Amino acid sequence: MSQKIEDYSDTSSWSYHVDDSFYADLDRFSRVLAEDWPVAEVEPARAAEGFLAREARLIDEGRFNDWLELFGPDCLYWVPITPGGGNPRLEVSHAFDDCRRLTDRVYWLRTGLAFSQIPQSRTRRMISNMEVLDEPASGLRFIRSNFIVNEFRAGVAKSYTGWYGHVLQPQDGGWTIRLKQANLLDSEHIHENLTLVF
Amino acid sequence: MTTHEDGHYADLEQLRRENSLLQQRIRRLEREAASMQPIIAEVKRLKIWDFTPYGVRPDDSWLALDRASATELMRALAGTDHWHPWQSRIEPRPQP
Amino acid sequence: MVVSPEISSSTAAEAQDVAWREYVREDRVHRSLYTDERVFNEEMVKVFGHTWVYLAHESQLPEPNSFVSTKLGLRPIIVTRDRRGGLHAVFNRCAHRAATVCREETGVAKSFQCPYHGWTFKNTGELVGAPWPQGYGPDFDKSEFGLGKVTRVDSYRGFIFGTLSEAAPPLADYLGEARPWLDYWIDRAPEGEVVVRSAAHRMGYRGNWKLAFDNAGDGYHPSFSHRSLLEMASRMGDSKDMSYFGKTPDDGPMKVYSLGNGHSVIDQRPNFDGPGSIWANQRPQPGREKFEELIRAKYPEDADRLLDISAGGQINLSIFPNLLIIGNQIQVIEPLSVDRTQLTWNATSIGGVPEEVNTMRMRTQEDFPAFGEPDDQANFEEVQRGLAVTEEEWVLMNRGLNVDGWQTIDENGVIVTAVTDEIHMRGYYEEWLRLMNGEPA
Incomplete structure (x- = not known):
């Protein structure tokens, strides 16, 4: 047995926090993301736009470790198969990454041994139709947006369309990602090599 | 306490009451809307088959529906936005 | 009618009578079986039609x-x-x-x-x-x-098969020696109740459908094709599920079984010792630690069993021509064209267990489709690319052939051998050959 003291609060190594309440939060986030929101004020809209543009650029530039730092310790990167998310308790997803699995994903991409990323994907994404909701009770910021991710890999150009749901939580005067949900237009259908990051 | 503050509290109290009434109303409307969903789902599942052009007699697993009420049902269905493109499945058809 | 894919030793006149045996030899198969549209069209009638x-x-x-x-x-x-x-x-x-x-x-x-x-x-x-x-x-x-x-x-037992052939043996006989393995997998569910969930990974690749079948019973590739996964799994210092492939696999306890009728199985279970060991070696899923804590607290007597069935079954069962049992998934090969294939990974839940077990099964079943299978499929596509070399006609399947001391045969005719033996390919190509020649079972 290892005698070293483990830091169980390090969610990139341990997953004690993905419990009933974690799933219940997802249900709530999905409901909020499905509502009609009032039009956002200029300042939060501008800030949200800046956040998403920066996130998009980090992914497109392949700066996955920097991208990882945008996520909070209790984050979820979620690419559902069932349109709109469905019930993750009984349905599999393309990605249902808590902090540890997301760290794994970045590590996996960075091993240089993932043949599905040799040659690697080059991507560029457009984000538009942004809506922002600052929820007074929770302090969370919800962002809904549409995307087109263009990918070129191994001689083939593809484009993926869909919408993002972001849930951000305030931290140190900025924001970290609590939930990033990428809903693909054809999420439940055939996909070739879905190892790019959405 | 000044009459000015009294007025404030009275306003606030009135807003609270109004808010609570609205909350109740929303809950009732939500329940009502949710209860419509199974009905819509069943109507969508109805197989309305007009036997006239076929010259066949339906067997005992069929129940007759008045032509006018079938039309009414379809009209009622058309009046609801029941498509939910992001919540319904589409038959998978991979193309080579 | 026998179609005549190009083969350098045959002329057009001979081609009419060329037997498929020319294309499937003891130790190799011809590239055209993966590249020729006419072969594909005939397979879609004879292989996907004249057997279960x-x-x-x-x-x-x-x-x-x-x-x-x-x-x-x-x-x-x-x-x-x-x-x-x-x-x-x-x-x-x-x-x-x-x-x-x-x-x-x-x-x-x-x-x-x-x-x-x-x-x-x-x-x-x-x-x-x-x-x-x-x-x-x-x-x-x-x-x-x-x-x-x-x-x-x-x-x-819930798996529905169909055939257009009146001559095919009864389904139970066709499954034959694959049945006890399928039974094991089904009976991991307490009452044998397996439920296919609505969400499935539908993964497409630009390659022939047989590349997926070749791979399913292949114990040779994991150390190489899945290196990224093995590296990822050792990120936190200890090795997890599948890393044992890295050690001289032929001397290890894993075996491959050639079951007849084109079926085979890789048994990974001998790598695990005792209850709870399958769970312990599973790469970490979201919520793993909380789940284990909860299961051990609520079901102290039964915890190891419940944890083990939350991870995969540790057999890779290939049932010719299109059914692959892997992990907890029912994987189906769907040919689209000679160089396009869909692999559908149907996720399953089971009856008779606490609901948390099924949620953990979902998290387990997201692991390999995300970090394992894509690397294999990238390699299938690169095989298809390599097959464009017309001068190099053969794909080898000779590993393990005539190697002393590898193969033993039991009383039912099942051949057991080292896990990297390519007997799986040789076995199913015999069945493929029988069907393409229209011979009786």
């Missing part, structure tokens, strides 16, 4: 009059239950002018009405009626114009 092909799982047709749209080879079909629950499969092709009569994935329907001209068929295929029958002559016989049927449909 997996169609669907009974849990996808839960009630009387349920249906599932699927395919038998390239033929669109509808698998249905009649009003008494009996299973059928009919071609999804109107007897009149060929339009599909069903355009939904699943549902409940006593009959299917063709949207084109309104011909209506029972869910068992019989024509109920064509509109305005007076337009057909007096000798119009409705019994001649039902939906075509998949002539034999049978289920083995």
Whole structure:
């Protein structure tokens, strides 16, 4: 047995926090993301736009470790198969990454041994139709947006369309990602090599 | 306490009451809307088959529906936005 | 008729009589079996038609009059239950002018009405009626114009298979020595109740369908093809599931079994010692630690068993030609064209367990489709690319052939051998050959 003291609060190594309440939060986030929101004020809209543009650029530039730092310790990167998310308790997803699995994903991409990323994907994404909701009770910021991710890999150009749901939580005067949900237009259908990051 | 503050509290109290009434109303409307969903789902599942052009007699697993009420049902269905493109499945058809 | 793919030793005149044996030798197969469209077209008739092909799982047709749209080879079909629950499969092709009569994935329907001209068929295929029958002559016989049927449909413990062949043996006999392995996998569910969930990973690759079948019983590739996964799994210092492939696998306890009729299985279970060991070696899923804590607290006597069935079954069972059991998934090979294939990974839950177990099974079943399978499929695509070299005609499957001390054969004819033996390919190509030659079982 290892005698070293483990830091169980390090969610990139341990997953004690993905419990009933974690799933219940997802249900709530999905409901909020499905509502009609009032039009956002200029300042939060501008800030949200800046956040998403920066996130998009980090992914497109392949700066996955920097991208990882945008996520909070209790984050979820979620690419559902069932349109709109469905019930993750009984349905599999393309990605249902808590902090540890997301760290794994970045590590996996960075091993240089993932043949599905040799040659690697080059991507560029457009984000538009942004809506922002600052929820007074929770302090969370919800962002809904549409995307087109263009990918070129191994001689083939593809484009993926869909919408993002972001849930951000305030931290140190900025924001970290609590939930990033990428809903693909054809999420439940055939996909070739879905190892790019959405 | 000044009459000015009294007025404030009275306003606030009135807003609270109004808010609570609205909350109740929303809950009732939500329940009502949710209860419509199974009905819509069943109507969508109805197989309305007009036997006239076929010259066949339906067997005992069929129940007759008045032509006018079938039309009414379809009209009622058309009046609801029941498509939910992001919540319904589409038959998978991979193309080579 | 035998088609004649290009092969350097044959002339056009000989080609007419070329036996498929020329293309499938003891130790190698010809590249054209992966690249020639004519071979593919013939496979879609003979392999996907004249033997038992997996169609669907009974849990996808839960009630009387349920249906599932699927395919038998390239033929669109509808698998249905009649009003008494009996299973059928009919071609999804109107007897009149060929339009599909069903355009939904699943549902409940006593009959299917063709949207084109309104011909209506029972869910068992019989024509109920064509509109305005007076337009057909007096000798119009409705019994001649039902939906075509998949002539034999049978289920083995929930797994529905169909064939167009009257000569094929009974399904249970065809499964043969694969049955005890399928039983093991099904019986990991306390009452044998396996449920296919609605969400599936549908993964496409640009390569021939047999590349997936070649791979499914291949214990040689993991240390190489899955290196990224193995590296990722050791990120936190300890090695997890599958890392044992890295150690001289042929001396290890894992074995591959050639089961006959083209079936095979890799048994990974000898790598695990005792209850709880499968769980302990599973790469970490989201919520793993909380779940284990909860299961151990609530079910102290039963915890190891519940944890083990939350991870995969540790067998890779290949049932020719299109059914692959891996982890907790029912994987189906769907050929699209000679160089396009879909692999559908159906996720399963099981009955008779606390609901948390099934949630953890979902998290387990997201792991390999994300970090393992894509690397294999990238390699399948690179094989297809490499096969463009016409001068290099052969794909080898000779590993383990004539190696002293590897193979033993038991009383049922099952051959057990080292896990990297390519006996799986040699075994299923014998069955492929039999079907392509139209020989009896």
